[in-house]
Amino acid sequence: MSGDSEAGAGKDAGAALRYVCYGKEKESPHLPAIRRLISKDLSEPYSIYVYRYFLYQWGELCFMALDPSDNVIGVIVCKLEPHRGGPLRGYIAMLATRQEHRGKGIASKLVRMAVEKMREQDADEIALETEVDNIPSLRIYENLGFLRTKRLHRYYLNGNPAYRLVLYLKPGIPYKPTYPPEMMPEDGGGGGGDPLHESAGLMSEDLMARQAAQMRIENVEGERHDGMRGPP
Amino acid sequence: MPVNEAGEGPSTTAASETDKHAGLGHANAITRLQQEAMAFRRRTLRNITTDFTVAAKQLQPGELVKDEFFTLFEAVGALEIMDPKMDSGYIPPGDTLDPDFDPSVGLEAGEVIWIMDQLLCLEITWLEGHPLSQTVYTSLHINRLLSPDQRHSDSFHINPGPPPLRTNQDTLVHTVLRAYCIGMIKSSQLALHLIQSQTYFEEEDFVTHLFGRELLPKIDSSAAADSLLEAICWLETCGIAGGLCPALLQRCKFCLDLLRTLAGDAQRWQDMLLDLDQIKDSHHLGSPIPDAFSEKVQRQLATSTPPRPTIQISLDAAHSKWTKLCQEMLSAYELTDSDAIDNSHCLERAVWAFAYRTQPETLARAQMQDLLFSNHAVRGQMPHYDLMLTDLKSLVLAGDPLSNPEIFQIELPTDPRHACSALLREFMEKAIEEFMALYRMVYQNRCRIRRLFTQSIGIWDELQREADAIDDGLRQYPLSSQVLNSGYARTNGPLLSWARYHTSQVLVWTVQLGFETEIYLPDELSKMYWYLSALCTYRNLVIESMLRALLERKRRVRGGSRDAADCVASQQLLMSLLDASKVTESLAAALWKFYYLLGQTGIIKSPKREFAKPDLLHEARMKSYLNVPAGFVTIDLPPADGYESAVEALEQHQTGSHSMKTTTFQAIDEDLKAAKSSLAALKKYTPEQGGYVGTEAEWKKEIKQIETTCVAVAVGLSTLKRLGEKYGDGQRLGLQGLVECALERKYHVWWVIPQLKEKAAK
Numbered sequence: 001m002s003g004d005s006e007a008g009a010g011k012d013a014g015a016a017l018r019y020v021c022y023g024k025e026k027e028s029p030h031l032p033a034i035r036r037l038i039s040k041d042l043s044e045p046y047s048i049y050v051y052r053y054f055l056y057q058w059g060e061l062c063f064m065a066l067d068p069s070d071n072v073i074g075v076i077v078c079k080l081e082p083h084r085g086g087p088l089r090g091y092i093a094m095l096a097t098r099q100e101h102r103g104k105g106i107a108s109k110l111v112r113m114a115v116e117k118m119r120e121q122d123a124d125e126i127a128l129e130t131e132v133d134n135i136p137s138l139r140i141y142e143n144l145g146f147l148r149t150k151r152l153h154r155y156y157l158n159g160n161p162a163y164r165l166v167l168y169l170k171p172g173i174p175y176k177p178t179y180p181p182e183m184m185p186e187d188g189g190g191g192g193g194d195p196l197h198e199s200a201g202l203m204s205e206d207l208m209a210r211q212a213a214q215m216r217i218e219n220v221e222g223e224r225h226d227g228m229r230g231p232p
Numbered sequence: 233m234p235v236n237e238a239g240e241g242p243s244t245t246a247a248s249e250t251d252k253h254a255g256l257g258h259a260n261a262i263t264r265l266q267q268e269a270m271a272f273r274r275r276t277l278r279n280i281t282t283d284f285t286v287a288a289k290q291l292q293p294g295e296l297v298k299d300e301f302f303t304l305f306e307a308v309g310a311l312e313i314m315d316p317k318m319d320s321g322y323i324p325p326g327d328t329l330d331p332d333f334d335p336s337v338g339l340e341a342g343e344v345i346w347i348m349d350q351l352l353c354l355e356i357t358w359l360e361g362h363p364l365s366q367t368v369y370t371s372l373h374i375n376r377l378l379s380p381d382q383r384h385s386d387s388f389h390i391n392p393g394p395p396p397l398r399t400n401q402d403t404l405v406h407t408v409l410r411a412y413c414i415g416m417i418k419s420s421q422l423a424l425h426l427i428q429s430q431t432y433f434e435e436e437d438f439v440t441h442l443f444g445r446e447l448l449p450k451i452d453s454s455a456a457a458d459s460l461l462e463a464i465c466w467l468e469t470c471g472i473a474g475g476l477c478p479a480l481l482q483r484c485k486f487c488l489d490l491l492r493t494l495a496g497d498a499q500r501w502q503d504m505l506l507d508l509d510q511i512k513d514s515h516h517l518g519s520p521i522p523d524a525f526s527e528k529v530q531r532q533l534a535t536s537t538p539p540r541p542t543i544q545i546s547l548d549a550a551h552s553k554w555t556k557l558c559q560e561m562l563s564a565y566e567l568t569d570s571d572a573i574d575n576s577h578c579l580e581r582a583v584w585a586f587a588y589r590t591q592p593e594t595l596a597r598a599q600m601q602d603l604l605f606s607n608h609a610v611r612g613q614m615p616h617y618d619l620m621l622t623d624l625k626s627l628v629l630a631g632d633p634l635s636n637p638e639i640f641q642i643e644l645p646t647d648p649r650h651a652c653s654a655l656l657r658e659f660m661e662k663a664i665e666e667f668m669a670l671y672r673m674v675y676q677n678r679c680r681i682r683r684l685f686t687q688s689i690g691i692w693d694e695l696q697r698e699a700d701a702i703d704d705g706l707r708q709y710p711l712s713s714q715v716l717n718s719g720y721a722r723t724n725g726p727l728l729s730w731a732r733y734h735t736s737q738v739l740v741w742t743v744q745l746g747f748e749t750e751i752y753l754p755d756e757l758s759k760m761y762w763y764l765s766a767l768c769t770y771r772n773l774v775i776e777s778m779l780r781a782l783l784e785r786k787r788r789v790r791g792g793s794r795d796a797a798d799c800v801a802s803q804q805l806l807m808s809l810l811d812a813s814k815v816t817e818s819l820a821a822a823l824w825k826f827y828y829l830l831g832q833t834g835i836i837k838s839p840k841r842e843f844a845k846p847d848l849l850h851e852a853r854m855k856s857y858l859n860v861p862a863g864f865v866t867i868d869l870p871p872a873d874g875y876e877s878a879v880e881a882l883e884q885h886q887t888g889s890h891s892m893k894t895t896t897f898q899a900i901d902e903d904l905k906a907a908k909s910s911l912a913a914l915k916k917y918t919p920e921q922g923g924y925v926g927t928e929a930e931w932k933k934e935i936k937q938i939e940t941t942c943v944a945v946a947v948g949l950s951t952l953k954r955l956g957e958k959y960g961d962g963q964r965l966g967l968q969g970l971v972e973c974a975l976e977r978k979y980h981v982w983w984v985i986p987q988l989k990e991k992a993a994k
Contacts, residue, residue, distance in 0.1 A: 027293040044538045045317050046308065049296075053307035056296040115843055125852075132750075142753065145844025147852045151749035153436045153679040154361065161679065163751065168848040174855040 017073060017106065019113060022055055022062035030064060031055070033072040038096045044157070054079055054093055061090070061121075063113045065097070065106050073101050076110040080118055086178030087124035087170075090115075095137075108140050115144065115167070124170045129155060129162040141165050261299040309536050320530050320539040331526035335376040336388040338401030339521065341476040344409050346518030347373065348483045349511065350525060351416055353550040357543040359423060359595055360553065363439040365533055368420060370525045370542045373413050378445045379532075386414065386451060386459075400472060407466055408480060411459035414448065415487040418456040421447035422494035423595050430601040430675075437594040437677055444534030453495040460488045479514035482507055493561075501561040508558070512551045560589065560596035568603045570926045574614050576623035577805065577923030579604075579671065585930040587674045587681070597675040604671055620660055620667050626923075627733055628726035628778055630802035631785035631795045634706070648709040659702045659727055666691050670734065682745035685738050686856040692735040699727035729778050736771035740816065742856065743767060744982040754975055755838040756853065757984055758827035759875045761820045763857075766870030766878075768817030775810045782806065804921040811917075814910040815938060819983065822903035822945055825896055828879060829952065830986060834968025893956060900949055907942050911935060937980040944976075944985045951988040 022028055031051060039045040055062055058079045065074035074097040083089035092114060097107045118126055129152065130137045146165035155162035291297065298306075311318045323329055339347075351371055358367040368374055376388050388410060397403045424447070427438050434440060448456075464484050467477055486507035489500035530539050545553075567586050572578035586592065586600055609615045621637065629635035639653040666688060673684040703725025743764045746752055752760045782802055789795040830836040841849070851858065854872040882896060914922070915935060924931040955971055974987045 027295075044540075045315075047310045047312050047318060049307045049310040050304075052296050053304060112842070139839075142839045143842065145839075145841035145849070147756075147849060148751040148753070149852065149855070150683060151679045151751055153433070153677040155436075159361070166852050167843055168852045169843070171848060171851065174851050174858045 016068055018066045018068075019109060020064050020066060021113075021117075022059045022064060024059050028055075030066075030070075030072055034064065034075050034077075037072055037075055037098060038077075038094050040096070040099075051077070061114055061117055063110050063117075065101075065110060073098050074106040074110055076107075076114050078114050078118065080121055080123055083125075083127075084178035086176045087173050088122060090118035090123040090126035092126065092128035102136070107137075108144070111140060111144060119169050124168070124176070125173055126167045126169065127164060129164050131156060132161050132163055138163070138165075141167075261301050264299065265301075311536060311538070316539075318538045320533070320535060320537065322539075323531070329528070329531065331372055331523070331528045333372050333523045333526070335373045335405075335524070336390070337405070338399055338403075339405050339409070340401060340519060341404055341472050341480060342517055342519035343521040343524075344404045345476065345479050345483065345514070346520050347371070347409060347524050348412055348480075348487075349515055349518055349547050349550075351412070352483075352486075352511070352554070353545050353547060354543070355416055355420065356550050356553045356557070357545055358420065358439075359557065359593060361436075361438050361594065362543045363441055363443075363537075363540075364420075364445075365441075365443055365530050365535065365537070366527075366540050366543050368416070369443070369445070369529050369533065370527055371413070372524050372526060372529070373409060374417065375529045377410075377413055377417065377448065380445070386410070386448070400470060403466060403470070404480075407459075408463040408484065411456075411463040412484060412487050414451060414456045415460050415484075415491050417447050418451065418453045419487070419490045419494050422453065422491070426494070426602060427594055427598040430598040430605070431672055432594055432598060433677065433680060436680070437597075441535075453491055453497075457488060457491055457495075457497075460484050460491070464488070474517075475514065476517055479511075479517050482510045482514065486511060499565070501558045501565075505555060505558050508551055508554050512547060515547045556590075557593050557596060560586075560592045561599055563589065564596055564600040564603060567926060568600075568611050572925035573610050574619070574622065575626070575923060575925065576619050577626065578919075578925045578927070579610065579619070581924045581927040581930065583671050583674045585927045588930075591678060601672060601675050605668070616664060616668055617660060620664055623667070624660075624726070624730055625798065626802050626805055628730045628781070630782060630798040631789045632726065634726070635798070652706055652709050655702050655705045659699060662698050663695050663731070666695060667734070670738075678745070679749055682742060682749055685742045685745065688738055689735070689742070689856060690859070692731060692738055696728055696731040696735060699731040700725060703727050724777055724781060726781070729774065729781065732774045733771075733778065736767065736774050739767050739857070740764065740771060740813075747977070747984055748981040752853075753839070754827075754836045754973075755831060757836075757975075758824045758831060759853075761824035761827060762875050762878055763854075763870065763872065765817050765820035765824060766874060768813050768820065770870055771813045772810060772817060775806055775813060779803065779806050779810070801921075804917065805923055808914065808917040808922040811910045811913045815907050815914060818903045818907035818910060819938065819942060819945070822900045822907065822942075823983070824878075825882065825900050825903070826945060826949060826952075826986065828882070829893065829896055830973060833952075833956075833971075835971045835973045835988070836986075837968070897949065897953060900945075904942055904946055904949075908939070911939055911942070934980070938983070940979045941983045941985060944979060944987070948986050948988050955988070955990060 022030070035045070035048070035051060054077045061078035061080060063076050064072050067073050075094070076092065077094040078090060078092050080088065080090045092111065095107055095110065097110075115126060126146075128141070128146075130141065132151065142165075144167065146167045148163045149166045150164040152162045152164060154160070313319050314322055316322045316324065351368065351374070354367040354371065358364055369378070373388060376382060376390075377386070382390070388406060397406055424440060428440060432438055464481060467481050467484065470477060472480075486504060489498070489504050489507060492498040493500045493504070525542065527539065527542055563586060567582040568579075573582065583600075583604075587597075592600070604610050605616075606612060608617075610619060618637075621635070625635040633639065633649065634652055634656055639649040640657065642650045642653065644650055669684075669688065673681055673688070676684060706725065706727075743760060746760060782799060786796070786799040786803070789799060827836065831838075850873060857872045882899065919925040919928050919931070922931070952971075955967055959967055959970055970991055972989045972991050974989075976985050976987050977983060979985065
């Protein structure tokens with residue numbers, strides 16, 4: 001359980017970076033640096049609980065790029081859960097690389113490691129959101145095989161729209177049943193599913209969506225059908 | 233901290249450790265909540281600080297103690313107290329809690345003008361979707377009126393029995409500005425009410441959060457209007473010089489117009505446009521008094537959101553935003569202000585014409601919904617059921633006794649018309665919601681329109697099943713059997729045809745909106761235009777079978793009768809719908825082949841897609857179309873995976889003397905020719921025939937746009953031909969690296985056109 005376990009052949013020869021998994025350590029000494037790196041481009045930082053939420057439950061899905069002096073140069077934070085009772089969905093919540101190290105393939109490498117790990121853990125699909133005009137980020141994910149499946153109106157606090165990107169890892173996902181999204185309360189569709197799940201799960205995504213990032217990192221989860229309000 | 237004596241409160245370790253089994257954790261959490269609820273009545277007070285400290289020491293730093301109800305929501309909602317970026321109640325050293333400004337102090341006329349203009353800016357930013365906390369609430373005058381500590385909620389004074397108004401400055405604040413503020417607050421409340429009464433998406437379209445405040449519930453809009461009238465009266469005789477008085481009057485008048493219009497007492501959007509121009513012209517008379525606004529107000533609001541800056545826009549920006557809103561409101565009334573709205577097709581065109589202005593503001597979209605949906609009737613005059621009946625009649629029931637509304641009046645159970653009308657009513661009850669949603673959905677934001685239509689595919693599939701069953705029922709009665717059993721396949725019943733017609737339209741829209749929202753990458757365009765073309769081919773078949781059934785009915789109706797006229801009208805409508813669908817089919821066919829060539833020649837390259845497999849990419853892209861529950865929709869529908877065979881067919885067409893590109897070029901030319909000839913046919917329909925009464929200008933504009941698109945495709949194609957001749961070997965084009973390809977949607981948002989340019993030689 002000693003924290004930063006070496007992950008595979010995680011060496012970046014050019015930049016002499018080490019790629020390590022956050023692992024099962026509850027509170028790694030790297031956490032403050034991870035927080036600083038991710039918060040750098042956010043006008044509203046996440047509270048420590050957001051990091052703990054991900055890292056405590058899915059520390060093995062968090063990877064860091066460290067320089068020879070163990071400075072955190074890049075980081076990716078993910079989770080892996082069934083999506084609305086259906087496919088096991090990996091979710092890339094945060095990805096950040098230090099400004100001066102961008103364009104060197106570090107983020108791609110981190111995403112690749114996270115995808116491999118999620119695949120190892122039997123993920124059916126992987127999803128994330130990114131700002132529509134964040135071309136470098138879109139390029140990273142699209143080169144790895146993610147497709148844009150939705151455009152999300154005013155997804156970020158700054159009012160910018162996002163794309164939802166999805167990568168299927170297994171066949172047959174479209175045919176897997178999920179809880180229906182909460183639709184127009186009056187106009188058909190109807191809630192369905194577990195009401196607790198609906199209110200708790202979906203609200204979280206909504207708020208998270210808003211608090212999440214203005215930035216160049218990929219945030220936040222899930223559908224936002226919850227936001228739809230019908231006439232009373 | 234109250235906990236129950238028996239110690240049945242939250243366990244510090246409950247569900248924290250290895251209990252990752254969701255079901256079990258959930259059950260535990262429910263049990264715990266039940267225990268808490270039971271213990272609630274027995275609660276007493278005990279200081280648990282020591283217990284808490286001891287328990288906390290047993291945990292490792294970073295260990296998360298949570299149950300199943302602790303979601304990302306709670307994690308994100310948690311604040312770190314005293315962190316200035318998170319804690320909206322944090323007061324930096326040396327700062328004061330409250331802003332240092334007294335709203336009850338008299339002000340100069342110029343200052344009041346400036347405050348009013350600032351409020352005008354903040355009001356429109358709120359209407360655009362920013363929270364009140366960052367807009368209207370930052371006004372300290374508004375804050376004083378709304379503050380929960382304020383017992384005299386219509387006054388800027390804290391204490392009762394305000395001193396008499398001695399100076400003009402006092403009156404300007406306590407009569408004029410106060411009336412203006414109250415007017416703005418009541419207008420906000422009415423706008424909020426209108427939006428909340430319709431379908432919208434919280435946060436995406438609008439933020440309804442009031443942060444624990446109320447918008448002057450004790451003052452109604454007529455009282456607010458009276459205050460404004462009182463202010464106007466005073467201003468007219470106050471004798472304040474220098475053009476200031478007219479400027480104040482304009483602002484009060486705008487506020488009053490807005491209030492009365494939103495309250496439904498008048499319709500003043502046109503007047504407001506003039507008011508706005510005058511306000512803009514006299515804005516320079518304002519003297520800035522920035523202290524009258526402060527973000528410190530956020531410290532006292534009921535919110536867990538962090539402190540956020542006021543959204544500042546210039547008056548010029550506010551002027552153009554307000555102008556846009558007023559014009560959209562006017563347009564909502566104009567587009568629904570004709571008898572044409574009784575026609576479901578004209579109404580559909582009006583709905584899309586409205587939505588396809590630059591994305592209308594949420595308030596305008598709510599207004600348009602209100603006009604269409606209040607009291608289940610369009611503009612209060614065309615009941616939704618009647619609208620649906622006219623839709624059925626125009627598409628599948630012209631000349632059929634079923635389309636006669638009188639059959640709904642027949643009560644004699646032995647009359648077959650009674651049984652038939654009951655069946656039709658049964659179907660309409662099942663379908664009305666989804667039918668009306670075809671109109672409602674278009675009023676959502678663009679991204680949502682696509683997603684909502686996508687979600688409705690399955691519902692329409694289900695409706696086809698219902699329609700087919702009811703068609704079967706109708707066949708049992710002589711009334712309709714002579715018409716319905718006229719030699720057509722079982723699947724051609726009128727209700728099934730109707731449901732199919734709408735399903736095909738929804739499917740086509742979802743793909744077109746995919747182009748608009750740019751979710752397809754360049755190397756996916758070929759496949760998606762193929763799919764669009766194939767969906768239109770399906771739609772054509774549906775419409776053609778409706779036309780055949782119509783001609784059959786037409787033969788049976790008496791010449792010169794009302795039924796005969798209905799049949800003629802239906803025929804013209806169906807022909808125009810068919811021509812429109814053919815335009816899309818042919819243009820999409822040209823484009824899919826064009827994009828295929830661009831891929832083949834290496835001009836458009838695919839991303840590496842390291843982790844992707846072709847079949848999984850296909851599933852991800854076509855999910856909405858694969859996922860139709862085992863349905864009806866799939867009869868005759870193009871298989872979502874038919875692209876490869878289409879490509880194969882294209883390649884097979886090459887003959888000995890022609891290289892693939894030549895035959896493909898020819899095929900594209902033919903598609904474009906077909907598109908143009910369908911466009912020419914489309915131009916010949918009158919507004920009545922084509923169902924575009926009231927939206928004639930938009931109809932013409934769209935035809936023009938598509939014509940231009942055809943030309944642009946032809947130009948692109950000839951560029952490709954030329955470059956191919958210059959560089960190609962006659963068999964395969966290899967143009968990678970030689971050609972620049974820009975993808976443009978400048979003629980129509982649904983049509984992505986490749987614009988090719990030879991790269992400058994190095």
